[in-house]
Amino acid sequence: MTSPSPDAVTSDARLARLFGLRDDAWLRHANPVSVWVRFAVLPLILLSVWSRRWIGRRSLLALGASLVFTVVEPLLFPPPQSTRNWASRAVFGERIWTDRNAVDLPEQFRSTAVPNTTYAFQFAGLAAMARGLAVFDLRSVLGGLLLVQCAKAWFLDRMVLLFRTMAERDPQYASWEY
Structure with a gap:
């Protein structure tokens, strides 16, 4: 068994920092409302x-607002009154996972097979959505969205177990947990 290396920063940790997730911000993101709102961001x-079909270039304003919301959303909510719920535990698992190079994970969580599988499903869903958006194929968009959201929920469920x-x-x- 190799020891975790605190010097090796994961790409997940870099992404968490990009979203401002440090110390107290993780607790704010663990607010279950934040987690469930996060599922609404992609739609x-x-x-x-x-909407470019209906409003043309003005759709870029809506897209820009959606992307800004994506970045600030984890910081909008106060710390939760209780963290004894699936959503908060999922965020705590994500926090541990992002630090996996500095934390001694149990054997069953050291493999990246399940996370990589969920990422692959998310990527496939994103590809279907991109195709659907390009040609206005609602079935591809909705099918891709379903695939992405289910894969994300699967990943979060694994984070609860972690x-x-x-x-x-x-x-x-x-x-x-409190």
Whole structure:
């Protein structure tokens, strides 16, 4: 078994920093409302791109607003009143996962097979959505959206399992739940 290397920063950690997820911001993002609103962001982006059919170039304003919202959304909500819920646990698991090079993960979570599989499904869904948006094929857009959202939910469910396992092993992680 190799020890985790705190010097090796994951691409997930870089992305989390890009979205401003440091320390307290993770707790704000763990607000279940934030998690569920996050599922609405992609449909908003899709609608803004699709709307070019009706409003032409003004759809770029809607797209820009959707993208800005994507960046600021994790910081909009206060820390949750309780973190004893699926959504908060998913965010805590994501936080652990982003630091996986600095954290000694249990054996069953060291493999990137499941996350990479969910990423592959998300990518396939994004490709279907892009094609659908390009040719105004609603079935491709909705099918791709369904694939992306289901794959994201699967990934988050794995993150809940990661958090629960880590919380059983380490009181520091257990203290995140209240």
